[in-house]
Amino acid sequence: MRLTHVLPLAGAATLASFAAQAETVTVATVNNDDMIIMQSLTEAFEKSHPDINLEWVVLEENVLRQRLTTDVATQGGQFDVMTVGTYEVPIWAEYGWLTPLDDLPASYDKDDLLKPIRQALSYKDSLYALPFYGESSMLYYRKDLFKKAGITMPEQPSWQQVEAWASKLNDPDNGVYGICLRGKPGWGENMAFVSTLVNTYGGRWFDEDWKPTIDSPAWHKAINFYVDLMNQYGPPGATSNGFNENLALFAGGKCGMWVDATSAAGKLYDTDQSQVADTVGFAPAPVAETPKGANWLWAWSLAVPSSSDAKPAAKTFITWATSKDYVKLVGQQEGWTNVPPGTRHSTYENPNYQQAAPFADFVLNAIQTADPNDPSAKPVPYTGVQYVGIPEFQAIGTQVGQMIAAALAGQRSVDQALSAAQRAAERTMRQAGYYD
Amino acid sequence: MNPTTTKKLLLTLLAWGIAVIVFFPIFWMVVTGFKTEVQAIAPPTLIFDPTLAGYNTVIERADYLKFALNSIVIAFGSTLLALLVAIPAAYSMAFLPTKRTRGTLLWMLSTKMLPPVGVLMPIYLLSRDLGLLDTRTGLIIIYMLMNLPIVVWMLYTFFKDVPKDIxxxxxxxxxxTFQEVVYLLLPLTLPGIASTGLLAVILSWNEAFWSLNLTTSDAAPLTTFIASFSSPEGLFWAKLSAASTLAIAPILIFGWMTQKQMVRGLTFGAVK
Incomplete structure (x- = not known):
């Protein structure tokens, strides 16, 4: 055998033994577009970190949440990196399920993270997860339809104005509905939107003694408004519309207005996915009686469970995937509209991003005005704008969501729905021991 | 037309109608897999330019063959194991019944009435402590246990039809006893055993709750492969349809090939 043949073999053998030594980090994540980009950049990470090997487990949001909760609660140790939201982080941190992230390198520049997001991912002043992308909610509208109807969008729209505009824009004969809003039941679906509406009508989920306040005037006003608005100017069958369905409706030119996650902006602006890319306009989420809690706050984040057996390697990965360099890498490789939004000041200061994403300022403003610690005009014992940061909320939120969807579909009256929702919430809270 | 021909015609039409209704979702899924994401969510149409984009993305993003191999090993492994356990059990129940046999059979079936999520935590903890999380062995054992009541029941009914005199x-x-089972009982009931095995394979192939909860990457079968393509944010129908088509293709082909045995087994003993 000639030496030239042996050398590559030896090289391959060294590489193979090197790969065998590499530590495997199992990353569990949802399959939203930004995470799919992260997965496709695996090679870039493994090149710069040859001692770490990434394994991906990609699941749908609800399946992922159940899967991760099972594993983290039993200390199963199946995952080294978990994709979690602002809802889970403080609760899991309190239970000791997550590793604190106090020893981040200086180059990570923690102060560059947007403050509301950083706060939402902290427990007792320690960060427990790093934000991958953040979002708030805002109003999308069709500039062309507004112009035709002679409406100008003010700096801060109100819900009363939205109702008046919806009646003008509504033209079902030509396939355009005045407004599209979420109706699909679920704590992360219709209740995310409904909670912000209730907040801005001055309502809250619980009073200071953890008593549910669903059967209260503010909730009645908000839900009656929502049901009437949707029945008069919304698309038919709204109870099956969640984020995706409304995105498809708005992108297909079927809605005059839509209030939903800021993360939709990039998709609506993308000519491949949207027929209204040239005519979509942005405005802050509408307010009614108080601006408090009118727009939500959410951040998909990466955390290291305390049951992981590869913590240092996992921390290295999440630091990389949420760093300034990562944002730059995505911008260069995938285009600047595709960088994960809503986490860092530096992204919004980047001229490339500002140019590619004209909605950037609206999104930044929406995130910075959302305050999970002060989501309602009245004092509340909880944190969270569109959710309540207690373990019981998933169950309560989903139950109440089903009753409100029933009211929207006309299967029961708003009064019946809210009093049933109140009873269900009271029962859960009493069983959980919040009061007798 | 005489009344019997009319009746026959009506029955044929009815059978075709039912077949079309049952098959339509599968047909639509296959069609959707060849659409773009925007076409998939647009008003339904049969006229479009077919594209392989969905399949390309699916194959690029996940190692289909690894998932498929896991599915095959787990489905057939658990079925074999279930048959090994169930044949002696069904033999003793069919030929040497006691007064508790009936009760035992019913009790076995009652374990199927509990929703699996009710035992998720204990099973998860047991698997964790035995080192069976994310292993094929773990899923093979779980699926064997899951299918055992049905397998025992089916074998029991087939065995009962065999005349004791033989x-x-x-x-x-x-x-x-061993020779009696292997040389007499098994050959006599082979169609029944085959159809029981086929049913167990299909049930294991399609099972999604335990596979999603007990595997991460090494042992993940096709059901978790499908689950990774639905998304709460963004369009996914075409990709999901392409993934689902790929996932059901092997078992569908397998089903077609073994259709004769299945039908023969399911009607076995129906006419005495």
Missing amino acids: LEAGRMDGAR
């Missing part, structure tokens, strides 16, 4: 004759000729 086995007795064998015993007279000096056959021991």
Whole structure:
């Protein structure tokens, strides 16, 4: 055998033994577009970190949440990196399920993270997860339809104005509905939107003694408004519309207005996915009686469970995937509209991003005005704008969501729905021991 | 037309109608897999330019063959194991019944009435402590246990149809229990055993709760492969349809090939 043949073999053998030594980090994540980009950049990470090997487990949001909760609660140790939201982080941190992230390198520049997001991912002043992308909610509208109807969008729209505009824009004969809003039941679906509406009508989920306040005037006003608005100017069958369905409706030119996650902006602006890319306009989420809690706050984040057996390697990965360099890498490789939004000041200061994403300022403003610690005009014992940061909320939120969807579909009256929702919430809270 | 021909015609039409209704979702899924994401969510149409984009993305993003191999090993492994356990059990229940046999059979079936999520935590903890999380062995054992009640029941009914005299004759000729089962009982009930096995394979292939909860990457079968393509944010129908088509293709082909045995087994003993 000639030496030239042996050398590559030896090289391959060294590489193979090197790969065998590499530590495997199992990353569990949802399959939203930004995470799919992260997965496709695996090679870039493994090149710069040859001692770490990434394994991906990609699941749908609800399946992922159940899967991760099972594993983290039993200390199963199946995952080294978990994709979690602002809802889970403080609760899991309190239970000791997550590793604190106090020893981040200086180059990570923690102060560059947007403050509301950083706060939402902290427990007792320690960060427990790093934000991958953040979002708030805002109003999308069709500039062309507004112009035709002679409406100008003010700096801060109100819900009363939205109702008046919806009646003008509504033209079902030509396939355009005045407004599209979420109706699909679920704590992360219709209740995310409904909670912000209730907040801005001055309502809250619980009073200071953890008593549910669903059967209260503010909730009645908000839900009656929502049901009437949707029945008069919304698309038919709204109870099956969640984020995706409304995105498809708005992108297909079927809605005059839509209030939903800021993360939709990039998709609506993308000519491949949207027929209204040239005519979509942005405005802050509408307010009614108080601006408090009118727009939500959410951040998909990466955390290291305390049951992981590869913590240092996992921390290295999440630091990389949420760093300034990562944002730059995505911008260069995938285009600047595709960088994960809503986490860092530096992204919004980047001229490339500002140019590619004209909605950037609206999104930044929406995130910075959302305050999970002060989501309602009245004092509340909880944190969270569109959710309540207690373990019981998933169950309560989903139950109440089903009753409100029933009211929207006309299967029961708003009064019946809210009093049933109140009873269900009271029962859960009493069983959980919040009061007798 | 005489009344019997009319009746026949009506029955044929009815059968075709039902077949079309049952098959339509599968047909639509296959069609959707060849659409773009925007076409997939647009008003339904059969006229479009077919594209392989969905399949390309699916194959690029996940190692289909690894998932498929796991599915095959787990589905057939658990079925074999279930048959090994169930044949002796069904034999003793069919030929040597006691007064508790009936109760035991019913009790076995009752374990199927509990929603699996009710035992998720204990099973998860047991698997964790035995080192069976994310292993094929773990899923094979779980699926074997999951299918055992049905397998025992089906084998029991097939065995009961075998005349006791035949086995007795064998015993007279000096056959021991093992030989009696292997040389007499099994050949006589082979269609039944085959259809039971096929059913167990299909049930294991399609099972999604335990596979999603007990595997991460090494042992993940096709059901988790499908689950990774639905998304709460962004369009996914075309990709999901392409992934689902790929996932059901092997079992669908397998089903077609073994259709004869299945039908023969399911009607076995129906006419005495």
